[in-house]
Amino acid sequence: MSQTDLIQRLTADLPVTAGSFIVTVYGDVVVPRGEVLWIGSLIEICARIGISENLVRTAVSRLVAAGRLQGERVGRRSFYRLAPAARAEFADAARLLYAQPRPSGDWLVMLAPDMAEDLTRRHRMARIGGDLWICPARGALPDTGGLVLRASPVAGLDRLPQLAGYWDLAALADGYRTVLDRFAPLADGSALSPEDALIARLLLVHLYRGVLLRDPGLPPEALPADWPGTGAQALFRRLYAALTPRAEAHIARSMEGEDGPLPETTPRTQARLAALA
16 A cells, blocks of 8 residues: 555545644644644645645634634734643643553542533543432542542442443444554554654544543443453554654654744653653
């Protein structure tokens, strides 16, 4: 398969919008390099997967209105930086993607009559009846405004797969299989040019993140024996690391922030690679 065919295969029928892909570009490339990007660089990278300049500008305007980006002008050039209000969201997503913490084995059981939808989505909760919700314990406690209990399993561990039934694992499994089917043929990505290595890495992050952010992070004992998320995680770690040297060479050569070309590496990009390893 030629280099062109590889990229065409990655982008064929790609379920991506301009706004979501721009979020991926900022999260993977821009945030660890100072948080600022010239819109011309953004337009160029989005064009590689068929997103037009008009769509990019419209999506950026919407992200600014939503408080996720802030715009500024230097001469005739427009730059956009990550808005302070979005930093926690981007940091949480980065921890999941690159550090990928293991489940603690504990659970949170929450009683809240008015659980906000964005809270249930962000913490990947499942309703187990009435106003009662559950999710694996990880990170900061959800601010539910109600009763929150931390529970540790002490018996009946063989029934954890029944508890997992409160989540739509079939949809998550399909998402992970899509990542595997689309990216496993890349092998180590050595056939790709630096520019295409960056495109491939962004698409890998984009598709994997889309599934990972919906995954409740259940302990292995609660998951099916053939759970595809395990293989998708291993593929993500291996392929991200393999693509990075060429991808980051292209970043330094072609993408600009307020102070000129973005650096090839920073302590934050190196920390991500170390966490994946």
